Amino acid sequence: MILFKMAVRNIMKQKRRTFFTLFSMVIGFVLLSVSYGFNEGGYANIIKAFTKARTGHIQIHKKGYLEKPGLYSNFVYDEKLTAVLQNDRTVEYFAPRIHSGGLAFLDKKTTAVQIKGIDPVKEAGTTLIDRNISQGKYLDPAGSKKYETVVTKSLADMLSLKTGDDLIIISTGADGSIANDRFKITGIFSKDLDSLYGNAVFIPIDTVQEYLVLDNKIHEIAVMIDDYSRSFDDSIAISSELNSAGITGLSVEPWEIVEEQFYKSMLADKEGTVLVVIIIMLVVGVGVLNTVLMSILERMREYGVMKAMGTTPSFIFMSIVIETLLLSVFASISGLIFSLLANWPMKVYGISYPEPVSVGGIFIETINSEYVAVAFYLPVVVIICSSLLASLIPAYKAASAEPVKSMRSY
Numbered sequence: 001m002i003l004f005k006m007a008v009r010n011i012m013k014q015k016r017r018t019f020f021t022l023f024s025m026v027i028g029f030v031l032l033s034v035s036y037g038f039n040e041g042g043y044a045n046i047i048k049a050f051t052k053a054r055t056g057h058i059q060i061h062k063k064g065y066l067e068k069p070g071l072y073s074n075f076v077y078d079e080k081l082t083a084v085l086q087n088d089r090t091v092e093y094f095a096p097r098i099h100s101g102g103l104a105f106l107d108k109k110t111t112a113v114q115i116k117g118i119d120p121v122k123e124a125g126t127t128l129i130d131r132n133i134s135q136g137k138y139l140d141p142a143g144s145k146k147y148e149t150v151v152t153k154s155l156a157d158m159l160s161l162k163t164g165d166d167l168i169i170i171s172t173g174a175d176g177s178i179a180n181d182r183f184k185i186t187g188i189f190s191k192d193l194d195s196l197y198g199n200a201v202f203i204p205i206d207t208v209q210e211y212l213v214l215d216n217k218i219h220e221i222a223v224m225i226d227d228y229s230r231s232f233d234d235s236i237a238i239s240s241e242l243n244s245a246g247i248t249g250l251s252v253e254p255w256e257i258v259e260e261q262f263y264k265s266m267l268a269d270k271e272g273t274v275l276v277v278i279i280i281m282l283v284v285g286v287g288v289l290n291t292v293l294m295s296i297l298e299r300m301r302e303y304g305v306m307k308a309m310g311t312t313p314s315f316i317f318m319s320i321v322i323e324t325l326l327l328s329v330f331a332s333i334s335g336l337i338f339s340l341l342a343n344w345p346m347k348v349y350g351i352s353y354p355e356p357v358s359v360g361g362i363f364i365e366t367i368n369s370e371y372v373a374v375a376f377y378l379p380v381v382v383i384i385c386s387s388l389l390a391s392l393i394p395a396y397k398a399a400s401a402e403p404v405k406s407m408r409s410y
Helices: 002-013 015-055 079-087 120-127 153-159 191-197 205-211 228-244 260-270 273-298 300-308 313-348 374-400 403-408
Strands: 058-062 091-106 109-118 133-136 148-151 166-172 178-189 200-204 220-225 250-254 351-359 362-367
Touching (some): 015 191, 015 260, 015 313, 015 362, 058 228, 091 120, 091 153, 091 205, 109 153, 148 166, 153 191, 178 200, 200 205, 273 374
Parallel strands (some): 109 200, 148 178
Antiparallel strands (some): 166 178, 351 362
16 A cells, blocks of 8 residues: 555656656557547448448358359359348348350440349349439339340440440350340449449349349359458358258358458558557657656655665565556546547548548548447557556666665765
């Protein structure tokens, strides 16, 4: 108890110095908390936008499809498969897809296109693709086997397409025949989707199955779950459920594997936050070292008298360490309060970019902070550890000094 009383007395002896030390520690705490909140929140926004715009949180393919995609790498999409996904409590939406390539032409203009077979209703629930129509309208939800299409803006510009035109698309059917038909353009997507899909045509999935002679087969199922951070665990669970239902030969991959390059670049960028932590640790550590060292130099005579009266070096050492610990704990409590207040407007309103920034083909207009645990417990660890480390050298100096020299150093 006497150690704590001495620590409190020494802290209160130089109020101005104590205040500025606490101020620097609290500022360091808040800076670290806000930077982590923005780091996690910013990437959370990007991941949500990216998965909602294109990939979904989990994708199901025939084994080997991601390594070597192709028309014949397909699987049966039936009631048995959909029942497994519908009965999984973590699955919110899922959408079957078909991917192929072809040639599209209008009049004398021709270009290569990506053929995307989608279920208009399920795709809209999974990716909100229906909200990106700039001209015309989205695919008819009740349009079973309608030969209609919605095209990307880049394709429309390249072939001078407009709604109502008949676009001729040539491809190869799964039976080796030439697939050749006319598709009426009902809508044109906004330019935002160009970076994700390039020159692409979106056609009702049952129409594409008939057009490519795929029967009831597809290439992919995009799945949205209730929490994207559990994509790895949920993909394993879904895979196990499919196997239990007797559905084999499929691979279930989280978005981190489907978009591996994007995920790796995100992890590499997040590692830069470590530099921020190091810099803040140095700032806090230098500030504490300066304060504690000055305080000890002023009290060297006092420590000399204490040692002459029989006080052990360990007692002096611990009194200085506890003094610093109390400072860092109080700074952490204050920093936690100010960090909660500082992160709140950043979470609610965020910071808007002057112009939208493209990340992985997704345009981000506003970056918001997030209340994540690491943004609050990490600053506590950094402040306390850096403060204690900074106090060790001055504490050792005071504890090991000779009493006679200490009493003369006033």
